[in-house]
Amino acid sequence: MISRVYRATLFALYQLCIVIGIVAMPLAIAARQAGFTLPIHRLLSNVEQAYETAQPR
Template sequence: MIARVYRSSVFALYQLTIAVGILVMPLALAAQRTAGRAPPIHRIVERLESAYEGAKP
């Protein structure tokens, strides 16, 4: 039961992070053009993806 709740929570966070990444993309592109660096959203997505994959039964 707890594993199911954990897996669902990680999946929801993973999906939320992808949505935030899509919404922040214009700001990331502007930061890339002006400062030469983009926010490291891909690291968060990769970590949550690996956590979700590890939570599968």
Template sequence: MRSTLNRATVFALYQLTLFAGILLLPLALVMRKAGITLPVHRAVSRVNETYEEVDTDTAG
């Protein structure tokens, strides 16, 4: 039960991170023209890796 709750929490965090990245896209495009990059890709990658780890731990 705890692993299911943990997996659901990480999945929700992953979805929220993707949603935030989509919402920040216009700001990121404007900032990129100014020469500044937002590190949203790092947050999405880290949460994705965590979700995959949790998913493989509960699958077996």
């Protein structure tokens, strides 16, 4: 039961990170033109990896 809640929470967090990435895209484009990048891709890949690792085999 706890693992189901954990997986559901990770899935919700993953979806939230995707939405944040989409919403922040204009800011990310402006930041890249200014010379630095936002680390949203690292956050998304870390959450994705945690979600995939939590999947039952």
